[in-house]
Amino acid sequence: MSNDKNNINSNSYRPDWHPENAGDEFAIRVVKGKESTHDGLSLTNTTLRKTTPITKSAKLTKEAYIKGVLNNDRTTLARTITLIESNSPTYEQLSQEVLQALLPYSGNSLRIGITGVPGAGKSTLIETLGLFLIEKGYKVAVLAVDPSSSVTKGSILGDKTRMEKLSREADCFIRPSPSSGTLGGVTRKSRETMLVCEAAGYDVILIETVGVGQSEITVRSMVDFFLLVLIAGAGDELQGIKKGVIEIADAIAVNKADGDNMHKAKIAATDYSNALHYLAPATEGWKTDAHTCSAVTGKGIPELWNVIKKFEQIVKDSNFFERRRKQQTLQWVFSMIEEELKEKFYNNSTVKANLHKYTTLINKEEILATTASKELLQIYQENSN
Ligand code: GDP
Secondary structure, X not given: OOOOOOOOOHHHOOOOOOHHHOOOOOOOOOOOEEEEOOOOXXXXXXXXXXXXXXXXXXXXXXXXXXXXXHOOOHHHHHHHXXXXXXXXXXXXXXXXXHHHHHHHHOOOOEEEEEEOOOOOOHHHHHHHHHHHHHXXXXXXXXXXXXXXXXXXOOOOOOOHHHXXXXXXXXXXXXXXXXXXOOHHHHHHHHHHHHHHHHHOOOOEEEEEEOOOOOHHHHHHOOOOEXXXXXXXXXXXXXXXXXXXXXXXXXXXXXXXXXXXXXXXXXXXXXXXXXXXOOOOOOOOOOOOEEEEOOOOOOOXXXXXXXXXXXXXXXXXXXXXXXXXXXXXXXXXXXXXXXXXXXXXXXXXXXXXXXXXXXXXXXXXXXXXXHHHHHHHHHHHHHHOO
């Protein structure tokens, strides 16, 4: 079972070690950017926890938010998500109260995470699968977890034209990744958005993430089923894909199995299936396998859905479904605590004032790493209220 704890890798120490300066190995990373919400509000991130402005016109009463979501009024749903995405202390209580009221209505969906390298065909697959599910009578919400989206101006889901047909469907709700600035922040908001969408009656939640960095581990920790989208490549089929991602997948979809690529895709799927024999399954009682599909022609999509439904049946029967969800909620609580503590630590003015001194001492090998960390924590304890 994976977790979304933001581990600090001791190998990744750098003299300018602070979340704001961290690279991909560090989950708390500050990203700068600008994004528009559904309400047309401008969200800007420049600090670790910058407040998001909510205009007066966007603010509704608590009852209006709750009623609107439960009635699946899409405008209110979008506004509720904007409220949740705001870090403004002014709206925090209202946001929590709305969520609290909606909580009893949430949890009734199948949560599916979808990852894969850019270009694998994730959004095309989401569109095809989403349309297929709507045809079957499901209500589909599509969310994204992409902590880099505010830098790249929405590397996933930012461009709505990518799911043009799906976004026109009345039974579909698409929400791009919140531009929060930290993976922890994005995760919190995405989880809460997922709960709100469930309360609005969406019964399949598709959560897209990019197949790079830590975000897929995070998404794994919030979904029931995790799908890895791959394409057939030349040479070693496992090249370029981190083994860790394969280990957390419940299914691999070798996409673009169409035209001249069909044969190659089938061979790739067989190779992945063989490789999967040697890996422990991501989900207790389930055997991860590789399948082929074409998001463009739709071939293999119904079969893929059958795999997901079979999975759901097995894990619900064994009670693992419930157990995993409880475990995920618990993990979420702990990761929020860690995030908060980490943020408080690095934003503590006395810690900040001492970091440089300790960095120099460590670089000169004049202090042991354990001593340095103990002393810095001591400084924090003595100077936090
Ligand atoms: P993403 O970056 O993983 O979301 O990938 P996209 O869905 O944007 O797809 C990348 C490119 O691959 C686009 O040009 C798609 O039209 C194409 N594509 C996606 N799925 C398929 C497929 O099943 N078959 C073929 N031939 N092309 C596909």
